[in-house]
Amino acid sequence: xxxxxxxxxxxxxxxxxxxxxxxxxxxxxxxxxxxxxxxxxxxxxxxxxxxxxxxxxxxxxxxxxxxxxxxxxxxxxxxxxxxxxxxxxxxxxxxxxxxxxxxxxxxxxxxxxxxxxxxxxxxxxxxxxxxxxxxxxxxxxxxxxxxxxxxxxxxxxxxxxxxxxxxxxxxxxxxxxxxxxxxxxxxxxxxxxxxxxxxxxxxxxxxxxxxxxx
Amino acid sequence: xxxxxxxxxxxxxxxxxxxxxxxxxxxxxxxxxxxxxxxxxxxxxxxxxxxxxxxxxxxxxxxxxxxxxxxxxxxxxxxxxxxxxxxxxxxxxxxxxxxxxxxxxxxxxxxxxxxxxxxxxxxxxxxxxxxxxxxxxxxxxxxxxxxxxxxxxxxxxxxxxxxxxxxxxxxxxxxxxxxxxxxxxxxxxxxxxxxxxxxxxxxxxxxxxxxxxx
Numbered sequence: 115x116x117x118x119x120x121x122x123x124x125x126x127x128x129x130x131x132x133x134x135x136x137x138x139x140x141x142x143x144x145x146x147x148x149x150x151x152x153x154x155x156x157x158x159x160x161x162x163x164x165x166x167x168x169x170x171x172x173x174x175x176x177x178x179x180x181x182x183x184x185x186x187x188x189x190x191x192x193x194x195x196x197x198x199x200x201x202x203x204x205x206x207x208x209x210x211x212x213x214x215x216x217x218x219x220x221x222x223x224x225x226x227x228x229x230x231x232x233x234x235x236x237x238x239x240x241x242x243x244x245x246x247x248x249x250x251x252x253x254x255x256x257x258x259x260x261x262x263x264x265x266x267x268x269x270x271x272x273x274x275x276x277x278x279x280x281x282x283x284x285x286x287x288x289x290x291x292x293x294x295x296x297x298x299x300x301x302x303x304x305x306x307x308x309x310x311x312x313x314x315x316x317x318x319x320x321x322x323x324x325x326x327x328x
Numbered sequence: 329x330x331x332x333x334x335x336x337x338x339x340x341x342x343x344x345x346x347x348x349x350x351x352x353x354x355x356x357x358x359x360x361x362x363x364x365x366x367x368x369x370x371x372x373x374x375x376x377x378x379x380x381x382x383x384x385x386x387x388x389x390x391x392x393x394x395x396x397x398x399x400x401x402x403x404x405x406x407x408x409x410x411x412x413x414x415x416x417x418x419x420x421x422x423x424x425x426x427x428x429x430x431x432x433x434x435x436x437x438x439x440x441x442x443x444x445x446x447x448x449x450x451x452x453x454x455x456x457x458x459x460x461x462x463x464x465x466x467x468x469x470x471x472x473x474x475x476x477x478x479x480x481x482x483x484x485x486x487x488x489x490x491x492x493x494x495x496x497x498x499x500x501x502x503x504x505x506x507x508x509x510x511x512x513x514x515x516x517x518x519x520x521x522x523x524x525x526x527x528x529x530x531x532x533x534x535x536x537x538x539x540x541x542x
Contacts, residue, residue: 126498126522126538127512128342284340288538290512292519298341298504305506308340313534315527320536324340324502 116256117280118249120263120270121179122297123148123319124284129294130267140195142294148287151318152176161215171316179283184259185252186216187245189269190224193238207231207238214238219255221248223269245272267295275301277328282308284322330470331494332463334477334484335393336511337362337533338498343508344481354409356508362501365532366390375429385530393497398473399466400430401459403483404438407452421445421452428452433469435462437483459486481509489515491542496522498536 124130125148132142141148152158156167157177167173194207213234214220220238223245231238241248252261263270263279273279284297311323338344339362346356355362366372370381371391381387408421427448428434434452437459445452455462466475477484477493487493498511525537 126536127515127519133517286536288522288524290515290519290522292515292517301341301504301506303347303506305341305504308502308504310502310529310531310534313527313529315524317524320524320527320534322340322500322534 116184116253116258116260118253118261118263118273118278119179119183119281119283120265120273120279121283121285122265122270123152123287124297125287125289125291125294127290127292128296128298129291130265130297131295132291133293135295137195142291144289144291145294147289148291151285151287151316154318161217163213163215171314171321172318175314175321179262182260183218183262184256185218186220186262186264187248187252187269188220188222188264189266190222192264192266192269193220193222193224207233210236210238218259219252220264221252221255223248245269245276245278249273249278267297267299270297271300274306274326275304277306277326279306279326281311282324282326284324286320286322288319330398330467330472330474332467332475332477332487332492333393333397333495333497334479334487334493335497335499336479336484337366337501338511339501339503339505339508341504341506342510342512343505344479344511345509346505347507349509351409356505358503358505359508361503362505365499365501365530368532375431377427377429385528385535386532389528389535393476396474397432397476398470399432400434400476400478401462401466401483402434402436402478403480404436406478406480406483407434407436407438421447424450424452432473433466434478435466435469437462459483459490459492463487463492481511481513484511485514488520488540489518491520491540493520493540495525496538496540498538500534500536502533 132145135142154168155173155176157173159167214236217235222240224240228240307327308324314321346359349356368382369387369390371387373381428450431449436454438454442454521541522538525539528535
C-alpha cells in the first residue's frame with residue numbers, strides 16, 4: 115500500500131532550520147549541519163548526479179526513500195525560496211537546475227496559478243486548491259509508489275494536523291540549534307497518534323520512523 | 329569520572345509536560361503518558377518499594393541510572409509542585425512520602441532558606457546560592473558516583489546553557505502532545521555542542537544519550 119511519507123532532518127532540540135534564515139542562507143545559522151549526514155551518502159550524491167559518497171545505513175535509508183517515492187508534494191517556499199512574489203521572477207526555479215534531483219512528478223502548493231514547469235526528468239505542477247488536492251494528484255501520479263512530502267515545516271504541520279500523513283521519518287542530528295524553525299508547532303489540540311516503527315542509529319544521526327494512526 | 333546526568337522523558341514533539349498543568353494534574357494533559365514506559369519497569373517499581381514490573385532494556389537502563397547516581401539536584405517546583413509559597417505549607421513535601429525514592433542526598437534549588445529535611449534514606453538540602461553551588465554540594469555528596477539532575481525543564485535549561493551538564497539522556501515516547509512545557513527552550517545563542525553516545529530502541533520508547541562537549 116502506497117504511503118504518504120515525510121523524511122526530515124531535525125536538530126535534537128526540534129529545529130529544521132537555524133535562526134535568521136535568508137535567501138542567501140535558507141537554512142539559517144547552523145542549519146546546514148542538519149543535512150551533513152545525507153550529503154555524505156552515496157545515495158544522495160547519485161540522485162544529484164555526483165560520484166562517490168559513503169555507503170552504510172545512512173545511504174541505504176536514503177536510497178530506500180528515493181526508490182520508494184513516485185511523486186513529491188512541497189510548499190511554495192521550498193520550491194523557490196524566500197517570501198517574495200516568485201511569480202514575477204523568471205529565475206525563481208533556478209536553484210533546482212536543469213535536471214532536478216526528483217526524477218518524478220512534483221506538486222507545489224501555492225496561492226498563485228502557474229503553468230506546469232517541465233525540466234529534465236521532473237515536471238513541477240502548481241496546485242492552488244489545497245493540501246488534499248495536491249496529495250490526491252500526487253497519489254495518482256505515484257501509482258503504487260509512495261508520495262514524499264518535501265517540506266517545509268509549515269506544510270508538514272498542515273498535513274500532520276489534518277491526519278493525512280502516513281509515516282514520519284525523523285533524522286535527528288546530534289546538535290542543538292537553540293532557535294530557528296520548529297518542526298512541531300501549530301499542531302492544534304487534536305494531535306494524531308503515533309506508533310513507533312523503527313529506530314536506526316548511525317554515528318552521524320538517529321533515524322526514527324513513526325506511523326501516524328487514524 | 330563522575331558525571332552530571334539528566335534523564336528526562338519527552339514526547340516526540342519535545343514536551344516534558346502536556347498543556348494546562350495544575351497541582352492536581354502536574355504533568356498536564358496527556359503528560360502522564362510520557363512516563364508509562366518507566367512506571368512499567370521492575371527497576372522503577374523496586375526503587376519505589378513496589379513489587380513486580382517488566383524486565384528488559386527499559387528496566388536495565390533505569391536500574392543503571394539509579395545505581396550510578398549518588399546525589400540529585402532538583403528545582404523547587406519539582407520538590408513541592410505548583411507556583412505557590414511552599415515555605416508556609418508544612419505539607420509541601422508530602423508527595424515524596426516518608427521514604428522518598430532517592431535513597432541519597434537531594435539538593436533543592438530555591439530562593440528561600442530552609443533547614444534540611446530528613447526523611448528515611450533521603451535528606452533534602454535547600455540551596456539558595458545558585459545552580460553552581462548546588463552542583464558542587466551534590467558532587468561532594470555523591471563522591472565517585474554521578475549526580476542526577478531531577479528536573480524540571482527550567483532548571484535543566486539553566487544547567488545546559490551554562491555548560492554544566494555532562495550527559496543528556498532523552499527517553500522519547502512515541503507520541504505528540506501538541507503543547508505544554510518544552511524541554512529545549514531559552515538556551516540562548518551559545519548552545520553547547522553534543523556528541524551522540526548511544527541510542528537504544530525499546531517497543532515503548534527510544535533512549536538517546538548525548539555527551540555535552542566543552
